[in-house]
Each structure stands twice: as C-alpha cells, then as structure tokens.
Amino acid sequence: MTEPTRFLLSGASLYGERTADILVADGRIAEVGTGLDASGASVVDADGLVALPGLVDVHTHLREPGREDAETVETGTRAAALGGYTAVHAMANSNPVADTAGVVEQVQTLGRRAGWAEVRPVGAVTVGLAGEQLAELGAMADSAAAVRMFSDDGICVHDPVLMRRALEYVKAFDGVVAQHAQEPRLTAGAQMNEGIVSAVLGLPGWPAVAEESIIARDVLLAAHVGSRLHVCHVSTAGSVEIIRWAKARGIDVTAEVTPHHLWLTDELARTYNPVYKVNPPLRTDDDVQALRAALADGTIDVVGTDHAPHPSEHKECEWAQAAMGMTGLETALSVVQHTMVESGLMTWRDVARTMSEVPARIGRVADQGRPIAAGEPAHLTLVDPAARWTVDPAVQATKGRNSPFAGRELPGRVVATFYAGHPTVLDGALNTPHPAAESAGAR
C-alpha cells in the first residue's frame, strides 16, 4: 500500500491571520492560495483551524538510551507529533551520556527509524556531564548528527573556566551552549522555590539567586568571548531582567521558558504531590507574570517544553525522594494558548515565532520553522483553537504519567501534524510515521 503524498488543507487560517488552502505535495508546500484544485489530493478540512509551521522543541528528554522505562525515542516522538511538533532537541543526559559522536548518531538514527518527528541530538558539554572536562564537541558537530546545540542540562556547567572554554570552542562550528543555570552550592538539597511557601512547608529552598547569578555570569562570559549563549528554562523575574539587560547590550543570548513556568506556581507544592516537583522549581505568581511579559516582548525568545517523563515509582513517593520533572510535549501548545494567546499577550503569529521559527534558528535546524509558503518544506501543524479537552496522562503517548496539568481542562487541540509532507497526526490522533522511516530502519 502506498500512502498518499498529495494533501489539500482547505480553508486553513494561516497564523490565525488569513484564510487560504495549502497544497502539500511530495514533502513540500506546492501552493498556498484560495480555491486550489483538489484533484489527486486527499482533502483535509481545515476550516476554523489555525495553520502554524511545525513546532520545534529546543528542550526534550527522550530518555533513550538508558531509561527506556521512562521514555523511548519512539514514544517520545509520538508524543511530540501529537503535540504538533515536527522536530525535537533530545537532551544529552541519557545513559550513556550523549557526549560522543557515537551516541548522538545513535539517537539521531532512532529518531529516523521512528519517523514521527525530526530528532536533533544535543551533545553534552562535558564528559559524562561531570563538569570537569570538555566532551568532544567538534566530533559531535562533524558527525552525521551535525550537533549544533550543546548542554549539560540537568546539571549546570558551574565551573566558570569550563563554561568560558565551551562558549569559545563552539564558535568554531557555529554551535551554541545551552546552560542549565543553577549554582550548585546554593541549591544543595533544594526541593522547591525558596520563599513564603517553602518556609511553611519546611522544604529546603531553591533561591532565585542561584539561577540569576549563573545567568549574569554567563551573559558576561558570552559577551567577553563573543559567543552564542542559550539559557534553558528561565524561571524568575530577576533572570528576565538580566537577559533584558544583556540583549540591550547586544550580547548574543537567547532564552527559553517552559509552559509550566508560564502558568503554575509554588503554591502547588502545598499538596506535597511530587508531580509539581521540577527543576527549576515552580516559582511565584510575580515570576509567572514576568515570564509571560518577557515571552511576549521577545526578551525570552522561545518556549521549550523540558518534557521530562519519569516512571511512576519516581513520583509516587515522598516529595524529597521524588524525581524532578514534568511531561510537556502533548500539552505545550494548549498551555501557551491559555496563558499567552487567550490572555491577549500574543498572537498566533507570535506562537509560530516562539515555538517554531526561533527554536529552529537556535538549534540551526535548516528546514524547520520555515514560512508557510510555496516551495518550503511541508512541516505544518493544524490546531483547533476552539476545542477544549481535559488532560488524562493515562491516554497520552508519552510513557510519563507525570503531567502537572492532569485533570485540567485546556484549550486548543492539535488536529493534524504534517512532518515533511506526511501526516503523522490526523483528526487529532496518531496516523502513521513518515514513510521514509522504514528505509532509515533498514540502514
């Protein structure tokens, strides 16, 4: 059986701005216009749906290799497709760590075999994430995976000399260091945001300054060596101020915020339910409002999910014993619609910018995050902004059951995802992986 390769997305609202048909043929957008000829094409009724370029996540934990009980490339990219993503950056904290050309090529191959989305491996900055010695960044950059983003995410590159060298070194191949900003000594044993709630709950506090001091240091280092810095999951109002200051000085820094930090606060820790335990921790409502404003005004460039699935036993325990992290791929777009679009802070055009275009540029993903225009690769997401649905982790594609939005009603539903011209998601459900996946598997 050969799968269709021509699709007419009829009556879609491009970026929520104007209505047009989109003709997809052989992996590319053949034509955009009104009253396009549907002959020979499968028609997807996109009336009332917003068309966006396929979403690109700069921050995903796919857990494979090593923690296949938590997630695999297969399950993680299924979740990505359902969330409207056509590309994800797979963080390096797997086991073995993605700190060699071999591991990053393996992750990339797993992604190709799965065929649900493009998997862009992130290389570790230091060997084994140990923060002592640079990993072979050049080898990973030159490998088939062509790594451009490097991160020890989960752990901060806290040694200032090592951070400086990493920033300098990646200039050789247009790389970027994505920093997990967390001063380790100030956060030893930390369990949640340090403030009014932690004082009452008796949980060791995680001060905002532990994040802000590292960001301040890193933007100064990036300026000094003339390199590119990306700040992962910014979580405090103070961090926003520092990044705003750095950008005003012309420093080449980009920043990311997670969907959960745009909505949830440390008040949720009062439940002691570890589903709300995450790194960096949920902060206060003042921080949430500052992060929303920063994403709207461009101080924060992108939304990254920090999708971090965990097996249930790592969450069904005491708070202090629980793992940090939340799933996010299948809820990100809805949460952004709720927090940013429905609040009037952003348009769908801004959503395209912060969830597709700029993420692709930061990760140097050449044919993602492109305009919806004739001749461009057909990475597309159709979302029904009027839909409402209730989050049930048990029916999600990710193996992780640790969604902090479980039981909440969210707006917006991904109806279809086209990855390189192929619908990985249709009618809001998984369809089939990209047909090229099989050939990748045969390699």
Add this chain to the structure above:
Amino acid sequence: MRHLLSTHDLSRADAIRILDTAEEMSAVNDREVKKLPALRGRTVVNLFFEDSTRTRISFEAAAKRLSADVINFAAKGSSVSKGESLKDTAQTLEAIGADAVVIRHPASGAAQRLATTDWISAAVVNAGDGTHEHPTQALLDAFTLRRHWAKLAGTPSGGTDLAGAKVTIVGDVLHSRVARSNVWLLTTLGAQVTLVAPPTLLPIGVEHWPCTVAYDFDEAIDAKPDAIMMLRVQAERMNASYFPSTGEYSRRWGLGDERFARLAELGLADTVILHPGPMVRGLEISSTAADSARSQVLRQVANGVSVRMAVLYLLLSSGLYAQDATAAHAKESAS
C-alpha cells in the same frame, strides 16, 4: 477531622476541642485503672522512619490507655531500609487492617502524602515530618501553657484559649517542625509569639508568619515573656556555617544562668520554660534553667500522653460517619 497533619490548618474550635478532650483524658491518667475501652478492637500503627523513642512511647501509651491494639513499625532495619517505598509500606499496613497510622518521617509532607493518596484509608497522625510540622507537640505545649495560666488565675482551663499570652520561641527555627507547629497553633489560640534566632536559622519568608522576629535574646527577655520555649540546636549545623561556633551560639542564643537569673530580676515569677526535648544542656539551655521550678519539661511529657489520647480518640472513635452536629443531637434525644 479525618487526620491530624498540621496545626497550620487546624481551626480554633478544633484545637480547643482537642485540648478540652485532653483534660478529660488527663483525669484518667490520674486514676488507678489508667485505661478506657474506647478504642477496643482498633489497631494503631506507630510507623517510625526516624528513631524517636520519646514520641513513640508517648503515642504507644496513649493508644494502649484507650485499649487500642498497637503495632510498632520501626522502619530502620526493616524492609524499608532495603528500598521498600512508602507506598508499599502503607499498602502493607492497609492490608493488616490499621485503623490509624502514626507516622514519623524525615521527609516533610510524608504524613500528608499518606493521607491524600489512595495508598491507605486509615486515619493519619503526623508525629513529625522532616522540618515541616509536629502538631501533637504543639498541642501538648499549648495544653501545658493553658493549664499553667488557668491554675494561676484559679479558673478551669476547659474551653479557654491563650489570648494575650506572650510566648518567645528561641533557637533553630529553620529546621524546627516544633517551631512551625507552635507558631500556627499558639497564634490561632490568641498568643503573641516572638521568634528569636540567628538570622541564618530563620527561613526566608518568615516575615510573613503571624509573629514577630528578633535576633537579640536579651531584648526579648526584657519584653517580659510569659513563656520561653527553647528549641534543640544540632551542633553539626556549625559545620554548614549557620553559626561560627557552639560557644558563640550558646552565648547569644542559649538560656544560660545569667539570662535565667534575669527572669527573677525582672520580677517574672510566673514565666515558665518549655523544651520539646531532648535537651542539649550547656548549648541551648543551662542545667540550672532546665532543672528549675520554671521548667515544664516533665509536665510536657506527661501532658503529651493526654493530648495524644485525645487526638487518637477524636480521630478514631468516629469511623463511619462524618462530623455532623444534627445527627449527634438527634441521637442524643432518642436515647
């Protein structure tokens, strides 16, 4: 009241109900037959993930005086130390048929986890969770203070609160579940609480607590408190730079002989000293102070049994019906 997890969420009415019930329990403790049949056939599990012989035997005595069956589960050296999860332990206790679980745990929130998950249906009593709360300790402290002041006033303590009383709590507030539980409970009962500690041993956010904060113990004594509660200080905090040395801590924040003598100089004849125990003599409190007539330490221990009896009774004597005043009234009239 299904569980007793904290004093933060305890209403004034519930607190007074517990204290009044404890008064009646205390009368039983003075009798020759120190036993009541109220919890006959009920099983109380003391689930202790931390060594605390004092608290454990207090709960054990309380449960036994109410005729409950008591199972002591010390997690050290058991399956728990071999990696069994709290969830599996809880489900085991459920299968055994525990009606109440008294839990002491090093993790803040462990008691609330037991109470709010579907792991176990038993009533949960928090016997100290990490640096969060120790509600029965605060209740026994309030009980001790209430009795002390009722005795001075020559009135019965039943039904009364602590309105207007000045209580000063001194020591490592940051790591103290006793301090947290006392701040909430004593202020709920109308007392004015002052915390005295080195700034390093106060939590960020303490300025939002319903109490005043001071760094100078001498000034706090000059403000003529009605009660001084000393908290235990672990000498190893010194290694994490919370204070420079035990000597300096003792001089600035200890209840030494000079400060103790100052109470008499100020004419504070009725000011009492409390300590949750175990005391570190010479560090936070001198032997003179600890052994003085002002010291309520042994009364606190005795009152602990009465308060824990009251808590177990109130949580367990009603197993099937929720709190409902109308139903209680109807039944009473029909008798």
Add this chain to the structure above:
Amino acid sequence: MRRIVLSAGDIDRALTRIAHEILEANKGPEGLVLLGIPRRGYPLAVRLAAKLAAADPAVDPERIVGQLDITMFRDDLARQPTRPPARTVLPAGGIDDRVVVLVDDVLFSGRTIRAALDAIVDLGRPRSVRLAVLVDRGHRELPIRADHVGKNLPTSRAEKVRVRLAEVDAGAGFAEDLVAIESLPAQEEAR
C-alpha cells in the same frame, strides 16, 4: 407532634417519691452515693440529693453526688459522630464499698446503663449499684431494669421522648421542666 406527659410539678413529685424510695430501700442514708449520667442525669442526681437531705438532716448533699461520664464506654462509638467526653467527678469519699445509685433521665435500650456499669468497675468496687430514672420508656435491648422509676411511659420506637430540665435547657428556652413525647410525621414513620 408533641404531647407533654410530665409537667414541672409532676417531675418534682416523682423525684420526691424516688428519694423516699431510695432511703427506704437503703434503710437510711448510710453509704449512699448518687452518680448522674451527663447530660440530664447529673442535675437530676443533684435534685435527688437535695431531697434526701430534706428528708434526713444527716445527709450532706454536696458529699454524695458525683457525675459519671460513660462516653468512652459506649458500644456504638464507631457508629456515631465523635463525642467529646464529659467529666467524671466522684464524691470525696469515692465509691468503694458504697451503695451507688445511677441516675439518668430516660431508660430506653439499656445500653447507656451497661456502659455506666463498665465505667464504675474502672473507678472502684461499690457494695451495690442501683438505678433510678425519671422515665422508663421500654424497648430494652439488654437484661437491665430500673430500681426506681419516676414514670413508666409506653412508647413506640418511632417516638422520641424529650426531657427538658431548667439546669441544662434554660438557654434553649425551657425555663420550666417538662417531659414530652414527639411523634414523627406519618410519612416519615412509614418509611
């Protein structure tokens, strides 16, 4: 529907008669202790003690009355909303080797008295225990009977017997004592 069956005067006369019966049965006031069961048994015990003193000047009413709380001894604790216990107060001389007269307002199933007998065992060893009640409404579920009864009231199980005493109920608008029978509305009874 409410029907008053004993007025304040009826109650007073009944207590006077019970007081005399107690003295007669005991051949005088020697060793008598009256223990009222909260809430309304206690004021009745106090009134009986006063009547004993009126009949026999050797009686010091203060020294023979006590209160016996039976909450913790009930057999239906787990089936009821939580009841905070009331106080148990014994006369100065205790109850060892005394003749204890339990006093309650209404005798119904007998379970309260069963609990009271258990409670007494934990407090001492009386020479004998007797029972005085203002109303016996029948429907016993245990082999218990009263020694002194103010009034036998045949009732149906669906009816409620309400005793109101000034000491307890004045705040609720009952300045005068009374005993009434309330029947439930017919439809409710039919259920």
